[in-house]
Amino acid sequence: xxxxxxxxxxxxxxxxxxxxxxxxxxxxxxxxxxxxxxxxxxxxxxxxxxxxxxxxxxxxxxxxxxxxxxxxxxxxxxxxxxxxxxxxxxxxxxxxxxxxxxxxxxxxxxxxxxxxxxxxxxxxxxxxxxxxxxxxxxxxxxxxxxxxxxxxxxxxxxxxxxxxxxxxxxxxxxxxxxxxxxxxxxxxxxxxxxxxxxxxxxxxxxxxxxxxxxxxxxxxxxxxxxxxxxxxxxxxxxxxxxxxxxxxxxxxxxxxxxxxxxxxxxxxxxxxxxxxxxxxxxxxxxxxxxxxxxxxxxxxxxxxxxxxxxxxxxxxxxxxxxxxxxxxxxxxxxxxxxxxxxxxxxxxxxxxxxxxxxxxxxxxxxxxxxxxxxxxxxxxxxxxxxxxxxxxxxxxxxxxxxxxxxxxxxxxxxxxxxxxxxxxxxxxxxxxxxxxxxxxxxxxxxxxxxxxxxxxxxxxxxxxxxxxxxxxxxxxxxxxxxxxxxxxxxxxxxxxxxxxxxxxxxxxxxxxxxxxxxxxx
Amino acid sequence: xxxxxxxxxxxxxxxxxxxxxxxxxxxxxxxxxxxxxxxxxxxxxxxxxxxxxxxxxxxxxxxxxxxxxxxxxxxxxxxxxxxxxxxxxxxxxxxxxxxxxxxxxxxxxxxxxxxxxxxxxxxxxxxxxxxxxxxxxxxxxxxxxxxxxxxxxxxxxxxxxxxxxxxxxxxxxxxxxxxxxxxxxxxxxxxxxxxxxxxxxxxxxxxxxxxxxxxxxxxxxxx
Numbered sequence: 001x002x003x004x005x006x007x008x009x010x011x012x013x014x015x016x017x018x019x020x021x022x023x024x025x026x027x028x029x030x031x032x033x034x035x036x037x038x039x040x041x042x043x044x045x046x047x048x049x050x051x052x053x054x055x056x057x058x059x060x061x062x063x064x065x066x067x068x069x070x071x072x073x074x075x076x077x078x079x080x081x082x083x084x085x086x087x088x089x090x091x092x093x094x095x096x097x098x099x100x101x102x103x104x105x106x107x108x109x110x111x112x113x114x115x116x117x118x119x120x121x122x123x124x125x126x127x128x129x130x131x132x133x134x135x136x137x138x139x140x141x142x143x144x145x146x147x148x149x150x151x152x153x154x155x156x157x158x159x160x161x162x163x164x165x166x167x168x169x170x171x172x173x174x175x176x177x178x179x180x181x182x183x184x185x186x187x188x189x190x191x192x193x194x195x196x197x198x199x200x201x202x203x204x205x206x207x208x209x210x211x212x213x214x215x216x217x218x219x220x221x222x223x224x225x226x227x228x229x230x231x232x233x234x235x236x237x238x239x240x241x242x243x244x245x246x247x248x249x250x251x252x253x254x255x256x257x258x259x260x261x262x263x264x265x266x267x268x269x270x271x272x273x274x275x276x277x278x279x280x281x282x283x284x285x286x287x288x289x290x291x292x293x294x295x296x297x298x299x300x301x302x303x304x305x306x307x308x309x310x311x312x313x314x315x316x317x318x319x320x321x322x323x324x325x326x327x328x329x330x331x332x333x334x335x336x337x338x339x340x341x342x343x344x345x346x347x348x349x350x351x352x353x354x355x356x357x358x359x360x361x362x363x364x365x366x367x368x369x370x371x372x373x374x375x376x377x378x379x380x381x382x383x384x385x386x387x388x389x390x391x392x393x394x395x396x397x398x399x400x401x402x403x404x405x406x407x408x409x410x411x412x413x414x415x416x417x418x419x420x421x422x423x424x425x426x427x428x429x430x431x432x433x434x435x436x437x438x439x440x441x442x443x444x445x446x447x448x449x450x451x452x453x454x455x456x457x458x459x460x461x462x463x464x465x466x467x468x469x470x471x472x473x474x475x476x477x478x479x480x481x482x483x484x485x486x487x488x489x490x491x492x493x494x495x496x497x498x499x500x501x502x503x504x505x506x507x508x509x510x511x512x513x514x515x516x517x518x519x520x521x
Numbered sequence: 522x523x524x525x526x527x528x529x530x531x532x533x534x535x536x537x538x539x540x541x542x543x544x545x546x547x548x549x550x551x552x553x554x555x556x557x558x559x560x561x562x563x564x565x566x567x568x569x570x571x572x573x574x575x576x577x578x579x580x581x582x583x584x585x586x587x588x589x590x591x592x593x594x595x596x597x598x599x600x601x602x603x604x605x606x607x608x609x610x611x612x613x614x615x616x617x618x619x620x621x622x623x624x625x626x627x628x629x630x631x632x633x634x635x636x637x638x639x640x641x642x643x644x645x646x647x648x649x650x651x652x653x654x655x656x657x658x659x660x661x662x663x664x665x666x667x668x669x670x671x672x673x674x675x676x677x678x679x680x681x682x683x684x685x686x687x688x689x690x691x692x693x694x695x696x697x698x699x700x701x702x703x704x705x706x707x708x709x710x711x712x713x714x715x716x717x718x719x720x721x722x723x724x725x726x727x728x729x730x731x732x733x734x735x736x737x738x739x740x741x742x743x744x
Binding site: 022029032115116117118125129163165168169198199200233 | 538541542544545546548549552553556569572573576594597598599600601602604607608611612614615631633635639719720
C-alpha cells in the first residue's frame with residue numbers, strides 16, 4: 001500500500017526546548033522536510049502561553065526542560081485545560097534512559113515519543129508515523145473536540161472491532177471516556193476484555209477503579225496493592241490505594257500510600273495537595289507543611305494552582321509557630337505571613353478566601369501570643385462572617401473555631417464547633433452517599449447530602465453537577481421552591497468556568513437548560 | 522565526613538545519563554555537519570554509527586544493572602511491527618549504504634505485537650551492528666507470527682555464526698565467552714527477551730543460519 005505523503009508545510013509547529021542549540025537545529029532539520037511554519041519556546045511556561053495564543057497542529061516538547069515545568073507537566077496542562085485541540089498532536093522528546101520514568105500508568109499520554117538522539121532520518125520517519133497514527137483516531141478526536149463523548153465512544157468501537165496495532169490504544173481511549181461518563185459497568189467489562197487479550201497494568205488498575213466506584217472496596221484495595229507490589233513505580237496504584245483508604249477514613253494508611261506515590265513522582269500539584277490534606281487530618285504537620293509547600297511552588301503558573309494549598313500551608317505551619325521557640329518558630333511565622341500575602345494578592349477578591357486569610361492571620365498572631373493583634377483579625381473576621389448569615393461555608397466555620405481556640409477564647413470557639421462539623425472532611429464519601437440517596441429516589445436526603453459534599457473547598461465538577469441535579473429533580477417532583485432555585489444559582493455560579501471540552505460539559509448544558517425554566521418563574 | 526556509603530545505583534545511572542546526553546549531542550552535531558556538507562565522504566556516517574553504538578552499549582549497561590537489581594520492567598506496549606522495522610532500516614540505511622550493503626525489511630503490514638520499543642530496539646541495533654561487520658551485500662529485517670510468538674529476525678549474507686555457538690544456544694555466561702563482547706550482547710538480548718512475558722510464557726532468542734542467504738540469522742521470540 002502506498003503511504004500518502006504528509007504536507008508538513010501546511011502544519012503549524014511549536015518546538016518547546018530549553019537548549020538553544022538543539023532548538024535551532026531541530027528547526028533547521030524540520031525545514032528539510034517542508035515544515036516552515038515553526039515557532040519555538042524556551043521553557044514550559046513560555047510554551048504554554050504560546051500554545052494558548054497559537055492554535056498549533058503539532059507540539060514538539062522536550063521532556064527535560066531544565067528549571068520549571070517538565071514536558072509531562074506541559075502535556076498535562078495543555079490537555080487538562082483543553083488548551084490544545086484533541087486533534088492536535090503532542091510529541092514528547094525523551095532520552096532513551098528517561099523514557100521509563102515518563103511512560104506507563106499516566107493519565108495523560110502524548111501522541112508519540114521521539115527518542116534522542118534525533119537524526120533527520122528518524123525525526124521524519126517517526127513524525128510520519130505519529131501523524132498517520134493520529135489520523136486513525138481522527139473520528140474520535142473530532143467527536144471530543146465537538147464535545148460529543150458518546151460519539152467518541154462509538155468511534156472507538158469501530159477501531160476496536162478490527163484487529164490492528166491501534167486496538168489496545170482504542171480500548172484505552174474508550175476506557176477513559178467511559179470513566180469520565182461514569183459508565184462504570186461498561187468500563188469494567190472493557191478492562192476485563194483487555195485483560196483477556198493480554199495482561200496490561202492499566203487494565204488491571206481500571207478494574208480496581210471500577211470496583212471502588214461500585215463500593216467493592218476490599219477488592220479494589222487488593223488490586224491496587226498487588227499492582228503497587230508488582231511495580232513500586234506504579235504511581236497511580238499508590239494514588240488509588242490512598243483514595244480508597246481516605247474514603248474509609250483510614251488517613252494514616254492513605255498518607256502512607258501517598259508518600260510512596262510522591263516519592264516516585266513528586267511534581268504533581270494535585271498529589272502534593274492531597275498529601276497535605278491527609279497529613280493535616282492525621283495532624284502530621286511536618287509532612288503537611290512539606291507537601292503544601294511543594295504544592296504551592298509547583299502550582300505557580302499552573303492550571304492546578306489552588307488557594308487551598310496556600311491556606312493549607314499556613315495552617316500546617318501553625319504547629320511550629322506555636323510550639324517552636326526561637327529561630328524555627330520565627331521562620332515559620334515569616335513563611336505563614338508571606339504565604340497569606342501571596343494568597344491575598346491572587347485571590348483576595350474572592351470573599352471566602354479573603355475571609356479565610358483573615359482568620360488565618362488571626363490564628364498566626366494568636367499562636368505567637370500577640371493577643372491584641374489576634375483580636376483585631378478576629379474582630380474583622382467576625383464582621384465578615386456576620387454578612388454570611390447562615391450561609392457560612394463549613395470549612396470557614398471550623399477555621400474560625402480553630403482561630404478562637406488558638407486565642408484561648410474557648411467559649412466562643414465552642415459555638416462554632418457546635419454549628420460546624422469537622423467530620424465533613426471526606427467529601428468523596430458524602431458525594432457517594434448522595435448518589436445512593438438519589439438512586440433510591442430519596443431526593444430530599446440527596447439534596448442535603450450533596451449540599452455538604454459541595455462544602456469541599458475544591459469540589460469536583462461532577463459533585464457540583466450531582467448537587468444541581470438533585471435540586472432540579474426535587475423541583476420537578478415537589479414543585480417550585482425558592483430555596484432550591486437559590487441553591488441551583490449558587491451551584492451554577494461555581495460552574496461558570498467549566499471548560500467547553502470538559503467531559504461534563506454536555507451534562508452541564510442539559511441541567512442548565514432545565515434550570516432556566518425554574519429560574520424565570 | 523558522611524557516614525553513608527554512596528548509593529552506587531544512583532551514581533551509575535546518573536553518570537550513564539550524563540554520558541548518554543553527551544553522546545546524543547555529539548550525534549546531533551555530526552548530523553548537522555552532515556547536512557552542511559552533503560558531499561562529504563563516509564567518515565561522518567561511520568562516526569555517527571560508532572557513536573550510536575556506544576550510546577546503545579550504555580543503554581545496555583544501564584538495563585543490565587537494573588536487571589541485576591530486579592528493577593527492570595519492560596514497557597510492553599502494542600506496536601505496529603512494520604513501523605518498527607521501517608524505522609530501524611531507515612536508521613541504519615546510511616551506515617549500510619556507506620558499506621555498500623542493502624538493508625531491507627519484510628513484514629505483514631497488519632502485524633502488531635507487544636514489546637518495549639527501546640529495549641528491543643537496542644537488541645536489533647546491536648544485531649544489525651554485528652551483521653554490518655560480516656555481511657557481503659544484504660541485511661534483511663523481518664517479522665512474522667509463529668504460534669504464541671512474534672518473531673523478529675536479523676539476517677545477513679556473511680559467513681554465519683561459528684558452529685559451536687549455534688550448537689550451544691546458551692547465553693547465560695557472558696563473561697566466559699572468549700574474544701569480543703558478543704557474549705555480553707547475546708546475554709543481554711536473551712535476558713531482555715525473557716522479561717517480555719505474557720500469560721506465563723517468556724520470550725527468548727535463537728541463533729540460526731539464514732535460509733535465504735546462508736549467513737547469520739538472529740531471532741528474538743516475543744510472546
